[in-house]
Amino acid sequence: MTAKFDTSPCPTPAWLPGGHLQTLYGALAARYHRIAFVRERVDTPDGDFLDFDWTGPGLFSDRLANGQAAKPDTRLARTAARRWMQDDDWAGTPSDAGTNALVMFHGLEGSSHSHYAQAIAQHFRARGWIVVIAHFRGCSGFPNRMARAYYSGDSADIDFILRTVRQRVPDARWHAVGVSMGGNAMLKYIGEQATELSWLAACAAVSVPLDLVACGTCLSESWLGKKLYSRYFLKTMKIKMQEKAKRFPGNIDVLRINLARSLREFDDLYTAPMHGYKNALDYWTRASSKPHLKTIAIPTLLLNARNDPFIPEPSLPGSQDCSSSVLLHQPAEGGHVGFVTSPFPGHIGWLPMRLARFFEMGT
Structure with missing residues (x-):
């Protein structure tokens, strides 16, 4: 069925x-x-x-x-x-x-x-x-x-x-x-x-x-995805990382995170390693709901x-x-x-x- x-x-x-x-x-x-x-x-x-x-x-x-x-x-x-x-x-x-x-x-x-x-x-x-x-x-x-x-x-x-x-x-x-x-x-x-x-x-x-690889790539590589949507999300995400870095020194590479220009870069630097994934691609692949x-x-x-x-x-x-x-x-x-x-x-x-x-x- x-x-x-x-x-x-x-x-x-x-x-x-x-x-x-x-x-x-x-x-x-x-x-x-x-x-x-x-x-x-x-x-x-x-x-x-x-x-x-x-x-x-x-x-x-x-x-x-x-x-x-x-x-x-x-x-x-x-x-x-x-x-x-x-x-x-x-x-x-x-x-x-x-x-x-x-x-x-x-x-x-x-x-x-x-x-x-x-x-x-x-x-x-x-x-x-x-x-x-x-x-x-x-x-x-x-x-x-x-x-x-x-x-x-x-x-x-x-x-x-x-x-x-x-x-x-x-x-x-x-x-x-x-x-x-x-x-x-x-x-x-x-x-x-x-x-x-x-x-x-x-x-x-x-x-x-549902397919995080396809969607993450779109938001990280398309012009509007990178210049508009990713920038919108990253603004508040980076503020949160700055606050976390003060409370957990040594756990968060806030300098590199502040330079991230796409969701892929952010997930490579923080989301994936912090939550048990090798990198953004590994995270997006294993966390997708489509399968x-x-x-x-x-x-x-x-x-x-x-x-x-x-x-x-x-x-x-x-x-x-x-x-x-x-x-x-x-x-x-x-x-x-x-x-x-x-x-x-x-x-x-x-x-x-x-x-x-x-x-x-x-x-």
Whole structure:
């Protein structure tokens, strides 16, 4: 059995042509509803921590469980969270078997502030879902405790995140969404686990670089990939490395990292050696999720626009590359996590509606 295909288009407006414009406008200018979260910090088994941003029925960022107004925590001022979770917050959160819940894995240098995270969280919360955005290490607005960070094949952290959210609301009907890099890590993990994740109702992956070699090469060698997109990501990544180098002298070659001009150079110098890989090529090859698509046993939507400037179209999977549990949706337009629709100035509401259709109808 092979994957099914959805051939329906994303109705991208004529005034926004091409994958580059759709990507940039979606991230920088398209409209979406904004939402504030309640944050929980969870210690990891290796002595680090992850921050989880929650929203849902009965959980409010501006008031406590007893109804009293909650002052915003100044430590969270630069995040999308407004206050910290308290023990009695869970009492008012629905937890019966009819409750739908969604955990999201963000993309490279993303967070609950990201446009797609905000749009998806608001859409599903309005439908009565519990939503939690799990931040990878160092992405929540706070530096993590270790010299290591996060990477696109970190199955151990995906496992920890899924176990944690299930422990918090064990009877809910859980779903998962992974976006871009987070989608690759999620897909790799659920492919590795095969039938061991039957408690997950469904998963969806959006604009995922399934073949990291092809996508990393594109971002590192194409003109716009190197001059625009890589430069954007490297700006915040280098700032984090400078901070880490002060706390972990001798572990990070910050001088060479500051000279990196592509994701390949950065991954060669830091991501690969810090996380057990020989170099960027070894990391990209072994961390790619594409080889694991055939063993996915959970109903899973793979949504990739064919004009995504991060992802060469020939690297996208075909039906023969996936199990019968996978639905491939590869519209011609949409860019990288853009999917802008409607008359000017447009909005990004099509993406959460597409995810909701899959989760609720399986199509």
